[in-house]
Amino acid sequence: MAKVLVLGGGIGGTEAAIALRKEGFEVSLVSDKPYLYIYPISIWIPTGEAKFEDVIIPLDKFARRWGVNLIIDRVEKIDAQNKKVHLKSGKVLEDFDYLVVALGQTKRKEKGLENTLSICGSPEEALKIRDRLVELIAKGEGKIAFGFGGNPKDKTAVRGRPVFEVLFNVDYHLSRLGIRDRFELTFFAPMPKPGERLGEKALKMLDQMFQKYGIKKITGKKIKEFKENGVLFEDDTFLESDLIIYTPAGWGNPVFADSGFPLNEAGFIKIEETCQVVGYEWAYAIGDSAAIEGPPWTAKQGHLAEVMGHITAHNIAVKEGKKSGELKSYKEHINILCLMDMGWRGGGFAYRSDKRAMLIPIPVLGHIMKKAWGVYYKLYKLGKIPKII
Structure with missing residues (x-):
């Protein structure tokens, strides 16, 4: 039985482990955390609608259910030339036939980024956003800035939706408390049309929502620096803020830099359509770790990581002769x-998609549907x- 080593216990890595086990492979999963953090539903942590334990899945339970060998450790180095993986504990993994890299991405460096908090960052950041919001609510007033950045070297590495979700959830939360009029909420982004990946109709709908809920907007201005009390733009205008909730564009995990794998300009691993790392028949990269190629609106998303x-x-099953059929491509998905x-x-x-772009409002039921998805997931x-979605 071929042995497969999966690096990363996130959405893509756990899904790869499930799929590999179903194909009959022996699977080892390395994760630096003892849990799977479900980012899509972590958006409710800042407003207190969800607790930390509500948005995690213990990986020991996951591993027992699927028969996966779980290793809780941090990947320190990937040595592609010698086909070895070095862990923080000092352990070296080399007893595997195939490697699947699903370590996600890191933040693109920006000046003063330490003065911001991201809903797409570490789980601890979501908790810090919650605590800072509680402080502002206790104070009774405040200015909160919400934004996300772009990456000119890899335009797929953008996270916009979670920022919009936290923004609208915070707006609703403050309104429900009856203090929304005491808070100034501002959305900002360096690109002229943030959200344009969803099409022009979606952009118009977002603008309508901003106007309806009294949310200010600053777009098309590059960010010069994040300061403790706000955002400084390239034209030296300043957005004063008590709390900056900002998600920078992604960048390749630092572990990839000296791995020997081919990387694109943003540090992501180059792959074939089959998800195989270019030049390495035994290695694959999926999700945020991979340099994904597609139409201009292509974005790294959790569901694509699972498909990959x-x-x-x-x-891998086809290569090993465990099943017949042609090799599949991620691009058609x-x-x-x-x-x-x-x-x-x-x-x-x-x-x-190439054929359609839409954003359909779903009053009230939309929230219930997302809650139901979290339970289903x-x-x-486990x-x-x-799997139905």
């Missing part, structure tokens, strides 16, 4: 698919119900 995990498992939550006001179903990952 299944494609990788299928392609590229699309943008998400349910953008706005609190109990509802949400919006967003979809983008945890049950599925093997209690089949």
Whole structure:
């Protein structure tokens, strides 16, 4: 039985592990955390609608259910030339036939980034956003800035939806408390049309929502520096803020830099359509770790990472002669698919492909649907119900 080593216990890595086990492979999973953090539903931590324990899945339970060898440790180095993986504990992993890299990405460096908090960063950052918001609510007033950045070297490495979701959830939370009029909420982004990946109709709808809820907008201005009390733009205008919730564009994990794997300009691992690392028949990269190629609106998303995990498992099985058929490509599955939550006001179903771009409002029910998805996701990952989404 071929042995597969999966690096990363996130959305893509765990899905790859499930798919590989279903194909009959022996799987070892390395994660630097003892839990899977479910980013899509962590958006409710800042407003207190969800607790930390509500958005995690213990990996020991996951591993037992799927028969995966779990290793809680941090990957320190990947040595592609010698086919070895070095861990923080000092352990060296080399007893594997295939490697699947799903270590995610890191933040693109920006001046003063330490003065911001990201909903897409470490789990601890979501808790810090919650605590800072509680402080401002106790104070009774405040200015909060919400934004996300771009990466000219890899335009797929952008996280916009979670920022919009936290913004609208915070707006609703403050309104529910009856103190929204005492807070100034501002959205900012360096690109002229943030959210344009979803199409012009979606952009107009976002603008309408900003106007409806009294949210200010600053776009098309590059960010010069983040300071403790606000955001300084390239034209030296300053956005004063008590709390900056900002998600920078992604950058390749530092571990990739001296791995020997081919990288693009932003430090992501170059792959074939089959998810195989270019030049390495035994190595695959999926999700945020990979240099994804597609239409201009292509974005790294969790559902694509999961699809890539299944494609990788299928392609390895074909290579090993465990199943017949052709090798599959991730490119035919590229699309943008998400349910953008706005609190109990509802949400919006967003979809983008080569043929269609839409954002459909779903009042009230949209929020319930996302809540239901969170329940489904945890049950599925623990093997209690089949995959339906």
